[in-house]
Structure formats: structure tokens, C-alpha cells
Amino acid sequence: MRLGNLPKENPGVVSPSNFIGFGLRSSLQMKHNILARHPSDLNIGWAQRVVNCHCSHVTVSRVDLVSVDIGTTTRVRIAVEHDGPETISRKWFVKLPSLAWRPRLITGLPGLLHTETRFYNETAQAVPIAVPGFLAGQSKPGKGATLVLNDVTESGAAAGNPGDALTADRAALVIKQLARLHARFWNKFDLMQKYAWLAGIRQLEDHLGTALAVPLMKRGLRQAEKLIPFPLHAPAINYARQRRRAMRFLSGRPQTLVHHDCHPGNLFWSQTQPGLLDWQLVRFGEGIGDVAYFLATALTPEVRRNHEANLLAIYAQELTNCGIENIDGEILKQRYRAHLVYPFEAMVVSLAVGGMIKPETNRELIRRVATAVNDLDAFAAIPL
Template identity: 25%
Template sequence: MAIVRGHLNSSEALPVTPDQVTAEWCSDVLGCVVKDLKVIKTIHGTASKIILELIYADTTGQEFTLPDRVCVKGGFDTNILAMFPGLTTLYRREAEFYYYVAPLITVVRLPRAWYCGSDIANGQGIVVMDDLGSMGCTFGNPLEPWPVARVRAGVEQLAALHAETWAPKTTAGEEKNCFPWLAGGSTFPAMVLTLLEPEPWGRRFAEGERPPSVPDDMQDRERMRAAFQKLWAGSDPRYHCLVHGDAHLANTYITAEGEPGFLDWQGLAVGSAFDDVPYFIVGALTVADRREHEVGLVEHYLSTLAALGGPRFARGEVWDEYRKHAMHGFMWALTDPRMQPNDVVFAMVERYTAAMVDHGTLALLEA
């Protein structure tokens, strides 16, 4: 996957509001004169996505056929940035993923990125990529669990990512740092610890906002904080690779041919492969389907990982690691009510807390 243009840590400020994404700016980052553009829609969420239709002056001599529609993704919602200023780190991380990693992972299904940028002035990160919606793709919805066959295909995509980035070792057996720009580590722990503070915890667990499926023993804020900290402190380097970090259904798409892929690489980090595997499997299936097919899906992940050049593990070797990392999904029970609608939060929390109970996750972490 080739990147046409990109500039990280630029001294020139990138756009921070939708009106700053102009034809002139698009011309600059795409390297071809855009004489006009039309904003199809703007979608605000954790990150903002601006869908543009572009009209070019002349594409003669261009190496690639430039897209008629693009998605410009970054931090364009001043209100959400005022509430959560640390989100700029996530926007930069996604730009870094498409700049550094996407050209290297040949098996992972990704939209084409046309420009990746970040700046020093605002901490902004922007990716200009294909508009998948105009290419016949649909997007995953947490309220619509997937059939087992599609989850199996999604597991194969995670195995491809992990196999192609599994942490290599030096001749002395020490883990190499092949991704120095990820030296800051995962953004996930800091975000979770913030959500575990009394005020945000109080908003989520207030009457009418508390997810109804959270068992009584998971409503102890200090206990859940300690469990997360134990999970992070015990990360086993044998399983380290690049992880997506937030591999749930809302961060997926399905091609016109029915093949799944992952989007929203803002949580990218070096970490345990099992940050991704149970988080995806548990969140993508109904509780009943997960209970029936989970073991087979984990075994399929492991066999695909080995077939694509990653290490070979038996399920028995990794099963406790899988059970521990079911904890990852409890993040949904902490989600600020302003970030996700309650029907989505409640559906996801039901799946993750059921898995934590089934796997004895808390007891395993506290042992």
C-alpha cells in the first residue's frame, strides 16, 4: 500500500475546523490542483470525518488515478477537544499508522491513504483516505452482532496484523524497538484511569446511566482500577506485537464483496496480541454465539498467526492470557455518556461482562 504524500510533525498548522479544509489545502496535500470541492457530510465523534467530493483542474501525468471522493479524518470538533484535549494524541497516532505501518502490512485490508500529516502547533493529526461508503462498503454497528463466519474472517485480519509486526529479538534475545515513534506506549491505560476517576465514574454509574448488566462485584471502582493495573503490569512480552487497540465493531467495515476490515487505528500500540483478540471476538458476537464458537475462533486465530509467519502457540499456552484480557472490554462500562449512546454502551457491556464472568477474569487477575 503506497502513500502518495505525507508530512509528520510539520511546522505548518493543519486545519482544525471543517471550514479550513479548502480546495487550496486539498490541492497542497494531494499534489494536484483541486478547483472545487463539495462537502457531502461531516460526522463528529471521537474523531471527525469530513466526506468531500473533489473536482480536479487537470490530472494529466498523475501516477495514480485520484479519488472523486475522500474522507478527511482528524480533530475538527472544538467542543469535544475542549472536553478531552488529550484526543489529539489519538489523531496523531492514526496518521503515524498510515504513514509508517500501512505500507508494510501487505495482508491487512485497509482503505487507501492519500495523505498523512501531523503538526507541532496544534498537535493535530489528519489522514486523507478513500471514502469507503462511496465504494460500496458498509460499516460495523455494535447493535448488529456479526455471524460467526464473518468474525472468523475478522480474526484472520488481526492475525495478519500481528504476524507481520511480531516483536523481533536481538541476538542477545532482547526485544527490538522497531517502532520508536510508539515509545510513549499505549494511550489506553491513561484514558481508562481518567474514566475511573470519581467524577466520570459517577456520571456513568448514576441512576439511569449505569449499564444494567454490570454485576454487583464489578461496581466497585477501586476493584476495577486494581484489576486494570494488574492486567497492564502483567503484560507478557512473549505476545508483543503491534495491536489495533480498539478492535470493536464500530471500528470495522465490510467490503462490497463481504470481506471485513478494520478502521480507526488511533489506539495503535505495541502490546499483547490478546489486547485485540478477545476484545474483538467477544464484542462482535452474541453472548450465545460467543460461548459456542469462542474456542474454535481462538484456535483459528492461532493457526492463522503461525501460517502467516508469526509464532506458533497451542491454545492451552495462551488461554489464561485470553481470559485475563477479556478485562479490556470493561472499558465500555466506563464510556462517558456524552461519547456513545446508551443503547450501544449497554449492548457492548452485556457481551463483555458476560465473558468476564464466564472466564473468571477478575479472580484470575487477583490470584
């Protein structure tokens, strides 16, 4: 597929019905080395190699650095001038390994950017929701990974922020999209076999998470101070000590493709429709886990309490509309309750590691997820 085929009216976003990208070939087949380690590497020569992957007749004349954001990855926005048609994106969003050593260590050992690069190369075209347009991606073990996407703002879309608090109406739109994503892969063993790599990439991540769970949980609880009610401390540490067993419980059937990191900063909005960014943690798992992560992080406690039951009902109904039969609402609620422990862990560990989310945003998300866990006694829903 060629870059020139990108839809003119919306070059920054790929809709479910027209996944037309650039660089969809495997990283191993790429003839042009686009690996970069630092924002300063994103120069005219590098951008020309990106374009040359599929459009050798287009010449790049200028590259301007727009912004650099360092967190779990280094996220760089650049403006690219070239003599190609308007259908070729001129605003690029580039992901590199984090320049901060702690996040780089936590995300680098399990190869999260490698995972996202492979997702865009091999799997994203099967996802039935909006994702950023894919320009190119390359991954080499031991040498890093580089992912180049269309900047969604070029098409008028707006990227979310991690601390955003959504209304119930906007949350319902996201819930419906998650249901459509999950229904597409729901116990579809042919698709799981086709994308079998997604089932086997989490072993190192799980081993690393289990090894670090207790010290990071203790450190995060101390740093969070009064944000986390004291009665949650003991069950949180017990969960960390038995994390492997908890993960097995949370990985139950039915299996589907899950994003696994559905906080508001990983959303973008094209007019009124949401799409998903940042697929570093993509895997096969239980769909209700995405719903729990999203509702716990994206809603204030007051909005979640008032609309939680209705939003779960919307999720179940949308699954049914998509052809998934025999959805048991009570079981769904119990699994939702149990899955709340994971966003709690994720936000507490992020605080403990540092440099992954802005501290004030991290603390607000901890407040939200801790309240959800406390409201629903989520740790008691896992048999430890």
C-alpha cells in the first residue's frame, strides 16, 4: 500500500472501514533503516527514508520539531515539508524509546514499543475502531524501535489528556467502541491463531511485574499518602505478593483483543467519535478489563457512581448488537469489579517509578481509581 492512497479528507486518522496506511509491511522486510534514538535524529535524511519506504518519487525539503514529550516513550511531533500531494501527511507523530532512564527500563525490558510497532505493522488493519494513520515502523531487538504515525491533529481530531474527566455521554461513546473492538475478536479462535504473537508476548512483562510488584506497591502507597484510604493498603500489598495468581484469575474467558491501557490520555476525538492511541500493552484478554480501566480513570468518582451501572448495561447491549450471545449482566458486573484492581496497580506503580505521567495527573488518577476500588471492594473480588 502506498502513502499516496491515504484518504484526502482525513489524512491523520484511519477509520475502521478504510485502513489504508503506509509501511504495512513487516519491519524485517523494510529496505530503509528508519530507527532513531533521539529527537535530533529526525532530520531531513531520516524523513526521506520514511517516505522512500513506499513513495520514492516524493522529496522531503524540511523537517521542523514541533514538540517533545518524555514519558513511557519519547513522543515527538514534527512538521514535514515535501513536494508530494496533499494526501501525504505533513504532520507526523513519532515514538522513540523514553529518554528518561526509569520509564525506559520498565518499558524497554518487556519491549512495549516493539509490541506497538508490530501491532501497527501486522494487526491494526483488523481493528474495527479508529486508530492513527500508520506511516512506518521498524523494530530490531537490542537496537530499539521507531514508530511513525500521522498526527491526528492534522485532520482536525483532538488528542486527549490523561487527566481529562469525561461526561457520561462521552463515556458511553467510548464504551460502545470498546464493545465493537471486543466483539470483533470475541472467542474468534481463527483470529487468535492469526495473531498468535499477541498471546505469547507477555511472559517477560508478567515476570518483571511480579518481581517488582511488592516493592513498587509499597513505595507507591507511601508516596500517594492520603489519596489511598488506609484500609486498602493491606489488601493492595497482599495482591502484589500474589500478583501471578491474580493475573491468572483476571485472564479468564472469554478472550478477545484488549487495549489494556484505556485512560483518557490514550483517546483521541474526531468530531464526536473516539479513537484509541498507544497500543503498547495490546494483548488477548478479557474485554471487561478495558471497561474497568476506562471507567476508573476517565470519570470522576461522582460521575462514575451515578452512571456506572448504565454504562455497563450499554456495553452488554452493544456486545449483543454485535452478535455476541448470552451476556450475563451479573457475571459482567462481578468481573468488572475484580478488574478494577489492575488500573489501581498501574497508577500506583507509575507513581512509584516516576517520570511516566505528570505527577499531578498521576495523583488525580490514583484518587479516582482508589475511590472505585474502595467503593466496590474490588480486592475482595479476587480469590487470593
